[in-house]
Amino acid sequence: MIAHATRILDFPDYLATIRRFTDDELIPAEPEMVRTGCVPERLVARMAELGLFGMTLEPEHGGMGWTVEQQVLLTLEFTRASVVYRSRFSTTIGLVSQAIAAFGTDEQRARYLAPMANGDCVAAFALTETEAGTDATSVRTTARATADGYVLNGAKRFITNGHWADVLLVFARTDPESRELSAFLVDRTAPGVSTSLPEQMNGHAEGPIAEIVLQDVHVGHEALLGGTEGNGLRQAMRGINHARTHVAATAVGQATRLLEEAGRHAGIRRQFDQPLADFGAVAAMLGRSYAEVEAGRALILDCAREFDRSGPPRDRISAAKLYCTEMASEVADRAVQILGGEGIAGAGPVPRMWRDVRALRIYEGASQLHERNLARAVVAASTP
Ligand SMILES: Cc1cc2nc3c(=O)[nH]c(=O)nc-3n(C[C@H](O)[C@H](O)[C@H](O)COP(=O)(O)OP(=O)(O)OC[C@H]3O[C@@H](n4cnc5c(N)ncnc54)[C@H](O)[C@@H]3O)c2cc1C
Incomplete structure (x- = not known):
């Protein structure tokens, strides 16, 4: 469906479509969102259908290929509605897909980017920890090398979409003595991954941020973003x-x-x-x-x-x-x-x-x- 939106609409028409979507669907659904405590799934499906999950990716990866200026113009429209709507796709379109597009191996790009662009693969960016907030270099999650990959152990907090994402981009230390980090693409449903939500939020209430615990999570070599250790930051x-x-x-x-x-x-x-x-x-x-x-x-x-x-x-x-x-x-x-x-x-x-x-x-x-x-x-x- 996204491919259709990409090809049929030029930017002014697409911008007008997103403006109408904001005025006619997102803003009127805010009371329902507040009442139910989450973004209605039908609106997540509409966001995907309209191509918002693919707004930052190039057409070769199934995205819409908009410039950053065009992305900003679109953002100025849909963020007149609750910020929580944007949060639902923000980690997929920005933090994670941009890192994969810029640094991923050919296999990682082929596996993740098109499903991200059409909303089938929701991604979360798992950097923050109790000891590593503003100072991201203090990450304590470890990734111990094994014969066939790595074993991850640690805990992340405040992770947007962490509770329902399909894939987590997890930052960890392969060498406990070094300040360098490495990034791993981890299936959220993999054995050893557990997530939970806070009891209360002060703002972003309908898009709560998750805690993620990784306990002896085994990943293969193909999970290491870009295939090289130490490039995480x-x-x-x-x-x-x-x-x-x-x-x-x-x-x-x-x-x-x-x-x-x-x-x-x-x-x-x-x-x-x-x-x-x-x-x-x-x-x-x-x-x-x-x-x-x-x-x-x-x-x-x-x-x-x-x-x-x-x-x-x-x-x-x-x-x-x-x-x-x-x-x-x-x-x-x-x-x-x-x-x-x-x-x-x-x-x-x-x-x-x-x-x-x-x-x-x-x-x-x-x-x-x-x-x-x-x-x-x-x-x-x-x-x-
Ligand atoms: C709604 C929400 C969504 C989030 N989503 C994600 C996510 O998807 N993925 C993820 O990894 N993280 C996420 N975070 C975490 C966020 O990135 C951290 O909260 C942020 O980096 C600050 O870290 P901290 O909360 O540990 O605060 P701290 O690092 O403890 O900082 C607290 C305060 O200390 C001051 N301070 C800290 N360092 C300095 C400095 N160098 N100079 C001057 N003052 C300083 C600032 O006033 C700062 O606000 C999210 C947080 C929120 C609230």
Whole structure:
């Protein structure tokens, strides 16, 4: 079905299709998603049918072959709906498929990419551990070499889609003395793999992040990504730079919707015989938010164009990820303020999105990590 979507639609038509899908199907299904606590399976099937699982891959791998700029334009549309919809396919399209496309062996590309592009193979990216959060080099999961492959032992936490993915990209240490990591493609149903979900989430409630335990999990040599040990961090960074670009766009998409919700409320709700929007203080919150959303949109689109021209611009991606996610939290906070008590009570979109956007400042590099990296870049560029 994806192949049809790829061939029939040019980009403006495809973008319009995704805009309609967002307005007509994703946003109206948010109450159902909240009620049931998960993304309805019929919408996951629709995402696959429309090609969203293949939006980042080249046609030779069954994908749609969109540029990074086009991917950002699409993300700006579908992330006006709950961020959890995007989470359902984000780890497949970004973190994992990009690493396989860039570093996988011919066999790994042939085995995984086309099923990922059509939504048949959902992937999760299993890097984070209790001791290895921002500092990914502290991974303790081990991969002991055997005659016919490796035996993996360790535990991962906070893994998006980890509970239902078909394949896990697991980062482990083949040499406990070295800081180098290696990446392994592990079947989630393999003996020794177990997953569980947290009892409670503060944001992303309908897309909970999993804990994964690996106990004496045997994999063959063909599971080692790229067939070479010690390349794991470089492989991870390929997917991470791509995912950070998408997360920045996600923050702008969320802020766009939050501003729409706040603007609608401010225009309708009356106090002291006038709409809230007529109070200067409320107008200032709306006007400032509009300017910041547009600044974020321009920044991430420009960044995406540079990505297309000359590969991932690491520092500019960091800057966009930092600015857009912090901006979305500010906009969410103002939206809650404008809604008053309705911004706190009930299952409406504003309080839910306020909680959801908070996590964007933590995953794909906490804001403070980006600030530190950008400060280093400034000093390096300014020092003779
Ligand atoms: C919704 C969600 C989805 C996620 N999905 C995945 C996934 O799919 N796969 C995966 O592997 N992981 C995933 N994660 C994990 C995420 O990548 C980590 O939470 C993140 O890297 C931070 O690690 P930590 O939580 O251990 O916090 P820590 O590393 O303990 O950091 C806590 C805080 O300390 C500060 N800090 C840390 N290091 C520095 C530094 N160098 N300079 C300045 N300040 C610093 C920051 O303020 C940071 O927020 C997800 C997390 C969330 C919340």
